[in-house]
Amino acid sequence: MAGVTDRPFRQLCKQLGAGYAVSEMVTSRRDLWDSLKTSRRANHAGETGPIAVQIAGTDAQMMSEAAVYNIDRGAQIIDINMGCPAKKVCNKWAGSALMQDETLAIEIVSAVVKACEPKGVPVTLKMRTGWAAHAKNARQLAVAAEQVGVQMLTIHGRTREQGYKGYAEHETVADIKSRVRIPVVANGDIQSPESAKAVLAQTGADAVMIGRAAQGKPWLFQEIATFLSTGVHAPPPSARSMRAWMLTHLHEHYDLYGEFTGVRSARKHLGWYAQHLPAGDLLRRRVNQITTCETQLEAVETYFDAWATDSLDALGMEWQPLVAAQ
Numbered sequence: 001m002a003g004v005t006d007r008p009f010r011q012l013c014k015q016l017g018a019g020y021a022v023s024e025m026v027t028s029r030r031d032l033w034d035s036l037k038t039s040r041r042a043n044h045a046g047e048t049g050p051i052a053v054q055i056a057g058t059d060a061q062m063m064s065e066a067a068v069y070n071i072d073r074g075a076q077i078i079d080i081n082m083g084c085p086a087k088k089v090c091n092k093w094a095g096s097a098l099m100q101d102e103t104l105a106i107e108i109v110s111a112v113v114k115a116c117e118p119k120g121v122p123v124t125l126k127m128r129t130g131w132a133a134h135a136k137n138a139r140q141l142a143v144a145a146e147q148v149g150v151q152m153l154t155i156h157g158r159t160r161e162q163g164y165k166g167y168a169e170h171e172t173v174a175d176i177k178s179r180v181r182i183p184v185v186a187n188g189d190i191q192s193p194e195s196a197k198a199v200l201a202q203t204g205a206d207a208v209m210i211g212r213a214a215q216g217k218p219w220l221f222q223e224i225a226t227f228l229s230t231g232v233h234a235p236p237p238s239a240r241s242m243r244a245w246m247l248t249h250l251h252e253h254y255d256l257y258g259e260f261t262g263v264r265s266a267r268k269h270l271g272w273y274a275q276h277l278p279a280g281d282l283l284r285r286r287v288n289q290i291t292t293c294e295t296q297l298e299a300v301e302t303y304f305d306a307w308a309t310d311s312l313d314a315l316g317m318e319w320q321p322l323v324a325a326q
Contacts, residue, residue, distance in 0.1 A: 028057025216272025
C-alpha cells in the first residue's frame, strides 16, 4: 500500500472506524532517510494514535537502527514488512523475499525487538503464507517470531508467487492462530462486512486487516464495525458525508505534498472514490486533466452540487469538451 496509506488517508480511515492503521513502508537504508519521500512517510504530525510504522530491509543492524529512527519520530509500534510482493522490493530480498531465508528473517526480527524493548515499543510482523505454493513456511516463522518477542502477527492468505491473483486462503491463518498465544490478524480478500465476519469465524483471528478494499471506500471500516457489533448493516453514507470526507482528504493531501505533487497524486484517490459514485467516471476524467489544487477542489464540489440537484447529465454535457481527450 505504498503510495496509498499516507498520513491523510490513515487519518481518514481512523476517523471512519479503523481501530489501527499502519504507515507506508519506510526503508531501513540510512542514506535515504533524508529523502523527501522518506521524510513524508516518517512525518506523523497531528496523527492520532496508535502510530504504527512499517519498516523494510534485509540487514538486521540497519533494521534495528530504522526502528529507533522511527520511534524517535513518533512511532508507537514498529511493524516488520515480510509480506510485500512487489518486484522492486523482492528483488532486493526484502519484503516477502525474506521468507526464503528463515534464519535471516528471524535474525532481523530479533534485532528489531531488542532495539525496541528499551523504549517500550512493541514489534509486530506482517507476512504471507510463504514464498510459493511448495514453500509455505508462515507457521514456522510465526512460532519463531513469537519466541523472540513479536507481539502481533498479520497473515495475508496468499504466497508471494500469487501476488494478488486468485483467492486468499485463510486455513494457514487458522493454523497459526492455534499455535501461538499472541494476537493474529487475518488479511486478504476482506471486502465487505460479511467477508470480515466469515474470516473471523473461520480463523479465530483477533482482528482483520483491510488493504485494497479501502481504496476509495474508507467508510468500509465503519460498515464492518457496525455489522460485527450489531449484526445490522449501517446505512450507506450520504452524498453530504462523502463530499465532506473527500474534501477534507484533499486538503490534507495537498498540505502534505504541495501543489505540484499533491494535485497529481490525488488523482488516484479520486479515481478510486469515483468507482463508488454515480457517473463517477465523469468526475475521474475531469480531475485527471486538472493541474491546480484549487481547480481540483472546485471540480469535486461542482460534481456533488450536480448530484444533489439531479443534474449529472447536464454536467456531463458541460464537461464533455474538457474531457474529450481522455
